Amino acid sequence: MQEREFITRVKEFDSIDELDSGQHSLMESAIEARSRAYAPYSNFYVGAAVLLEDGTVVLGNNQENVAYPSGLCAERTALFAAGANFPGKAVKKIAISAFSGDFDVNSPVYPCGACRQVMSEYEQLSKGNMEILMMGATGKVHVVEGLINILPVAFNADNLKRKK
Numbered sequence: 001m002q003e004r005e006f007i008t009r010v011k012e013f014d015s016i017d018e019l020d021s022g023q024h025s026l027m028e029s030a031i032e033a034r035s036r037a038y039a040p041y042s043n044f045y046v047g048a049a050v051l052l053e054d055g056t057v058v059l060g061n062n063q064e065n066v067a068y069p070s071g072l073c074a075e076r077t078a079l080f081a082a083g084a085n086f087p088g089k090a091v092k093k094i095a096i097s098a099f100s101g102d103f104d105v106n107s108p109v110y111p112c113g114a115c116r117q118v119m120s121e122y123e124q125l126s127k128g129n130m131e132i133l134m135m136g137a138t139g140k141v142h143v144v145e146g147l148i149n150i151l152p153v154a155f156n157a158d159n160l161k162r163k164k
């Protein structure tokens with residue numbers, strides 16, 4: 001028996017102002033995107049900004065539905081828009097920000113499990129680590145370099161390789 005250890009590394013910034021200029025502008029885009037979220041049921045507004053290899057920024061936000069499970073998170077809305085409109089372009093970074101009038105959102109919001117799985121797929125397609133920047137409405141920003149930090153031992157495309 002061997003024990004394997006997976007280490008999560010998170011960089012913590014005291015505020016958005018500590019980010020470098022590229023990160024700062026991507027997070028500003030996520031903040032802008034969250035203002036257009038359709039979240040009448042949760043009143044929890046999330047924005048995501050995806051940076052592609054050629055500098056294109058694709059925005060997304062959560063889109064809810066009266067039949068609750070039919071809605072979609074901001075991260076997947078943005079990533080699927082990137083995949084649909086810019087197929088084959090590597091995803092370099094994704095910034096996520098959330099706001100709510102009803103809840104305190106003063107610490108970084110991490111993506112849900114389903115979004116992590118989708119992020120993992122795009123990271124694999126992109127052949128490099130995806131940088132993930134996360135914040136709430138205000139306050140600290142967490143940055144991780146690669147999905148391995150938030151979804152270790154993921155189910156991935158290698159698991160569906162056909163036998164020769």
Ligand code: THU
Nearest residue numbers: 042044046062073074110111112
């Ligand atoms: N949500 C996101 O868009 N991204 C996350 O990372 C967490 C949750 C959305 C889903 C739903 O519309 C609302 O936030 C409350 O869960």
